[in-house]
Structure formats: structure tokens, C-alpha cells
Amino acid sequence: MEPMADDVIIYLDNNATTQLDPAVIEEMLPFLTNHYGNPSSGYTFAAKARNAVDLARERLAALLECEPSEIVFTSCGTESNNAAINSALQFEPRGKHIVTSAVEHSAVLRHCEDLLKRGCDVTFLGVDRDGNLDLAELEQAIRPETAIVSTMWANNETGVLFPVEKIAEICREKGVLFHTDAVQAAGKIPIRLRDTTINFLSLSAHKFHGPKGVGALYVNRRTRFHPLVVGGGQENGRRGGTENVASIVGLGKAAERAAECMPEEKTHVRAMRDRFEKGILETVSGASINGAAAARLPNTSSFLFDGIESSAALLLLDRHHICCSAGSACRTGSEEASHVLRAMNPSGDGARRGLRFSFGRFNSESQIDRAIEIVPTVIEKLRQLSAPARESAPIGQEPAGIAPDA
Numbered sequence: 001m002e003p004m005a006d007d008v009i010i011y012l013d014n015n016a017t018t019q020l021d022p023a024v025i026e027e028m029l030p031f032l033t034n035h036y037g038n039p040s041s042g043y044t045f046a047a048k049a050r051n052a053v054d055l056a057r058e059r060l061a062a063l064l065e066c067e068p069s070e071i072v073f074t075s076c077g078t079e080s081n082n083a084a085i086n087s088a089l090q091f092e093p094r095g096k097h098i099v100t101s102a103v104e105h106s107a108v109l110r111h112c113e114d115l116l117k118r119g120c121d122v123t124f125l126g127v128d129r130d131g132n133l134d135l136a137e138l139e140q141a142i143r144p145e146t147a148i149v150s151t152m153w154a155n156n157e158t159g160v161l162f163p164v165e166k167i168a169e170i171c172r173e174k175g176v177l178f179h180t181d182a183v184q185a186a187g188k189i190p191i192r193l194r195d196t197t198i199n200f201l202s203l204s205a206h207k208f209h210g211p212k213g214v215g216a217l218y219v220n221r222r223t224r225f226h227p228l229v230v231g232g233g234q235e236n237g238r239r240g241g242t243e244n245v246a247s248i249v250g251l252g253k254a255a256e257r258a259a260e261c262m263p264e265e266k267t268h269v270r271a272m273r274d275r276f277e278k279g280i281l282e283t284v285s286g287a288s289i290n291g292a293a294a295a296r297l298p299n300t301s302s303f304l305f306d307g308i309e310s311s312a313a314l315l316l317l318d319r320h321h322i323c324c325s326a327g328s329a330c331r332t333g334s335e336e337a338s339h340v341l342r343a344m345n346p347s348g349d350g351a352r353r354g355l356r357f358s359f360g361r362f363n364s365e366s367q368i369d370r371a372i373e374i375v376p377t378v379i380e381k382l383r384q385l386s387a388p389a390r391e392s393a394p395i396g397q398e399p400a401g402i403a404p405d406a
């Protein structure tokens with residue numbers, strides 16, 4: 001195997017976003033150039049765009065094993081999450097209560113916090129040390145006035161999977177709607193909606209080698225839906241606004257590619273991730289994996305390293321051209337420590353010591369070799385730098401270069 005040049009980017013942040021698949025770009029290009037018709041126009045020229053949107057819907061429905069009519073295209077995963085929760089609140093006359101978890105992405109958490117300020121009641125369920133929910137606690141949290149339960153399928157920081165099919169079943173028995181934020185699960189693990197009682201599911205194309213700024217919401221055909229974006233009646237009246245045709249085409253192709261690649265990636269990406277974890281655990285003392293005992297996505301490694309600050313590690317890794325993150329990409333540059341790691345261990349200081357590495361279709365074995373070489377040297381260097389400083393300065397006041405998130 002060819003050794004890698006020192007300045008080649010090693011992209012290990014596939015949960016933040018992914019590289020576009022070349023096949024996706026190829027399918028999108030004609031819709032950015034020649035086929036610019038509006039899908040709602042009646043003439044033949046626009047039929048190309050209309051048919052392409054229909055094909056994308058079929059391809060995504062095939063990936064999710066649902067009906068094409070159950071897919072609503074949106075602008076992103078965040079919009080899909082907001083739309084599902086808002087729709088449930090609109091329709092449920094008793095709807096003054098939401099059940100969710102403390103480890104959701106901000107696309108659900110912030111929305112729920114906002115609703116809380118507007119008079120809605122929200123239960124944020126905790127998780128155990130491995131990031132698992134207690135299903136008995138979830139069941140007990142459902143009240144007569146609960147409008148919806150919303151829990152993610154796969155955690156973006158740790159990759160921990162929630163048993164959403166079981167949760168959906170509990171909700172059905174209790175007569176409550178269930179939404180799952182599957183932004184990190186879609187395209188990475190099999191999803192068979194036909195066999196579930198899930199009412200709503202959100203996803204986003206850029207997490208599985210599609211374009212940014214396009215997502216979808218699955219709405220079960222028996223579930224009533226009130227649109228979040230009201231306008232020209234597109235998407236069968238479920239989402240107003242002229243369709244982002246090229247991006248929807250890209251989403252559809254990315255879904256088709258995900259279905260094709262999943263059997264291969266399930267073993268290949270997992271093997272790379274497992275080799276990386278083994279390599280780091282063998283060479284770095286005081287390292288552990290968050291959610292190690294839980295069911296996890298095959299592509300995600302969330303590490304805790306004793307004696308480091310994640311933000312300092314990110315700076316040093318960046319100098320070595322390794323892209324990874326401290327928890328979620330959305331938190332990079334903020335002062336906040338990881339709410340997910342804090343929920344998993346409220347009394348520990350792990351929330352500022354986490355590093356997330358996430359792997360994908362375009363990573364190579366030589367990139368993993370290089371990362372296994374660099375990460376231990378970076379951790380060692382940080383520990384050496386911070387040892388004297390830690391003795392004299394409280395956390396948060398370390399010398400420049402190893403400062404916490406800013």
C-alpha cells in the first residue's frame with residue numbers, strides 16, 4: 001500500500017457531513033443546467049423535472065421500504081424534525097406534552113425548548129452510562145395529554161442506537177404519535193418502515209453522500225399531517241415552495257447508492273472503525289469508548305481521553321490534516337461541553353474530553369493507518385503540555401493553544 005503524503009486530508013467526520021458521491025453529482029448536473037423547468041408547470045419541457053422528482057421519491061421509498069406517497073421532501077433534517085413535532089401539536093387537541101430524550105440533536109432539543117417557553121410541557125428522558133434509554137421510564141412518561149414522542153434512531157455523537165421499533169410499538173399501544181430523527185441512521189443501517197408503527201421519520205441527504213440543504217420527512221399514510229411550510233400546494237399540499245429539483249434528484253440517487261453499497265459498507269466501514277478503535281485503545285492509556293456496551297452505528301467512534309481538552313486536541317489534529325469533532329459539528333466553536341456525554345455521565349468531566357471520529361464510503365485503509373499513528377502522538381503531546389498547567393491552573397484557564405471551546 002502506498003504511504004500517504006503528510007498534507008493529504010484525512011476526513012473522519014462523516015457524521016458532520018459526507019463527500020458527494022460522483023454518481024450523485026452526475027445525476028444532478030442536468031437539473032442545474034438544461035432541465036430547469038418548474039415541476040408544477042404544465043408543458044412538456046417541465047415534465048423532465050417532474051419525472052425526476054417522482055423518481056427520487058421512488059428511490060428513497062425503496063431505501064426506506066415505504067410507499068413513495070409517504071415521502072415529503074424538505075430543506076433539511078432540521079425542517080423535517082420541526083415539521084413532524086409541529087404537526088402533532090396542531091392535530092392533537094390534548095397536545096400539550098412532548099416526550100423526548102436529553103441526548104437529541106439540537107434540531108429537536110432547541111425546538112422543544114422553544115415550545116416549552118410557549119406553554120408546552122416537555123419530558124426530557126435521561127440515558128444510562130452507555131447512552132441507552134429506559135423503555136419503562138419512557139412508557140411511564142406518556143400522559144393523556146402527550147401529543148408525540150420523539151426520539152432519535154442513532155445518536156450523532158456516539159452512534160448509540162435507540163430501539164425505535166419497540167418505542168413505536170409502545171406509542172401505538174398508548175395511542176400516541178411517534179417521530180424518529182433518523183438523520184444519522186438513514187443510508188447507514190437498514191430501515192424497513194413497512195414493518196413498523198413509526199408515524200414520522202426525518203432524514204437528510206448530506207449524511208449519506210447526497211447534497212446539503214435537502215431532506216425528507218416520512219409521514220405514514222394513515223397519519224394526519226399539517227404542513228410547516230404553507231404555500232403553493234407542492235408535495236401534495238404537505239410542503240409549500242418550488243421543489244429544489246437538482247438536490248431532490250441528488251437525494252434520490254444518494255438513496256439508491258446507499259441501498260447498493262450498504263451490504264459492502266456494513267462490513268468494510270465497520271472493519272475500518274473497529275481497527276481504528278483497537279489501534280487507539282492499544283496505544284493510548286486512559287482512553288475509552290462512549291457507548292461501548294450499547295448497540296451502535298457501524299461507522300462511529302466516540303472516545304474519551306483522560307487529561308486532555310477536546311478543543312485543544314481538535315486544533316492539533318487539524319494541523320495534521322485530520323478532520324474529526326468534539327461531539328457534534330454544530331457545537332464546534334461554542335463554549336458548551338457535549339450534552340450527550342454529560343447525560344451519559346452527569347458527575348464526570350467527560351463532556352469536555354470527547355472526540356468523535358466517523359467513517360464513511362470514501363475512507364481508505366491507509367487513512368486509518370495514518371490516523372492510528374497520529375492520534376496517540378497528539379494525545380501524548382497534549383498531556384505533556386497540560387500536566388504542569390493543570391497543576392497550577394483550574395480547567396478553563398490553560399495556556400493558549402490548549403484552551404477549551406471558544
Ligand code: PLP
Pocket residue numbers: 015016075076077078079105107152154155156181183184203204205213215
Ligand atoms: N438530527 C441529527 C441526529 C443530526 O445529526 C443532524 C445533523 O447533524 C440533524 C438532525 C440536522 O440535519 P440538517 O443538517 O440536515 O438540518
